[in-house]
Amino acid sequence: KNDLQLEFKNRTIKHISIFEGVDEKFVREIALYLTPIVLTPGDYLFRTGDVANSMFFVKKGKISVLTEDEKQELTILKSGDFMGEIALFKKSNRTATVKSIGYSDIYELHKKEFEKVIKKYPDIALRIKEKSISREQ
Amino acid sequence: KNDLQLEFKNRTIKHISIFEGVDEKFVREIALYLTPIVLTPGDYLFRTGDVANSMFFVKKGKISVLTEDEKQELTILKSGDFMGEIALFKKSNRTATVKSIGYSDIYELHKKEFEKVIKKYPDIALRIKEKSISREQ
Ligand SMILES: Nc1ncnc2c1ncn2[C@@H]1O[C@@H]2COP(=O)(O)O[C@H]2[C@H]1O
Ligand SMILES: Nc1ncnc2c1ncn2[C@@H]1O[C@@H]2COP(=O)(O)O[C@H]2[C@H]1O
Numbered sequence: 001k002n003d004l005q006l007e008f009k010n011r012t013i014k015h016i017s018i019f020e021g022v023d024e025k026f027v028r029e030i031a032l033y034l035t036p037i038v039l040t041p042g043d044y045l046f047r048t049g050d051v052a053n054s055m056f057f058v059k060k061g062k063i064s065v066l067t068e069d070e071k072q073e074l075t076i077l078k079s080g081d082f083m084g085e086i087a088l089f090k091k092s093n094r095t096a097t098v099k100s101i102g103y104s105d106i107y108e109l110h111k112k113e114f115e116k117v118i119k120k121y122p123d124i125a126l127r128i129k130e131k132s133i134s135r136e137q
Numbered sequence: 138k139n140d141l142q143l144e145f146k147n148r149t150i151k152h153i154s155i156f157e158g159v160d161e162k163f164v165r166e167i168a169l170y171l172t173p174i175v176l177t178p179g180d181y182l183f184r185t186g187d188v189a190n191s192m193f194f195v196k197k198g199k200i201s202v203l204t205e206d207e208k209q210e211l212t213i214l215k216s217g218d219f220m221g222e223i224a225l226f227k228k229s230n231r232t233a234t235v236k237s238i239g240y241s242d243i244y245e246l247h248k249k250e251f252e253k254v255i256k257k258y259p260d261i262a263l264r265i266k267e268k269s270i271s272r273e274q
Binding site (some may be wrong): 110 | 172174176180181182183184186187188190191230245247248249
């Protein structure tokens, strides 16, 4: 069962756009760190101003990124996207509210392991960082 | 530095009331699982309805547990208290909003490790469970 789960994770990881072309070693390492989370329709993952301990990768579903008052939708995230990286990079609180539209399957990467990955794989770090900066514009 | 941190954690753990009288083996094991988090005044740890991936132990500070509309304060948590266990036990979303009053030092226990601890130490599980049930009344 664990082997199957791991195999499943490995496949998801390869579908995450910023992980395109990474080597097997990286895939195996990050797979160990990811925790699956299921979001049901309308579930909040977190809200603007919350303390940040993790970033997340979308495996399946549609996830809305909203302003604090929820009146503006900044983007919709889908399979292969990620979120929650800004607060980790900037050591700030959450800059937006993240809410699932339907059922979504996501993976959590905890701050502890995020920091390991960032240090050990500078090119991955750069890819996440670049996307992150473009979101802050 | 890591040894010092661990020693510091071990002392905190012994101050958490539900861990009173536990053996050294348990303390050493749970210390490995806890991640420190600093909350600044007014920081939200999470809010009613959010998805739950962790529970938390208070090392220092004052933390307010509020109803969803934040009009009622259910309790103030202090050194040695814990929060976030209800959603993990019930596999539900957060039943209340948790906000730091001043600066607080807390420890996070992730769902993955929470489940390990609960299985391996049924008497600790029972103590957390009992407190949890009393909160739901
Ligand atoms: N303008 C934006 N466009 C797309 N995603 C965003 C935007 N602003 C914030 N986000 C994402 O929403 C997340 C909210 O939490 P973080 O600030 O940790 O990280 C943020 C980004 O991943
Ligand atoms: N009436 C209450 N008194 C004290 N603590 C509470 C009360 N209701 C909820 N909590 C705590 O607040 C937390 C909110 O998230 P959880 O539902 O995971 O777990 C909850 C408890 O730890």
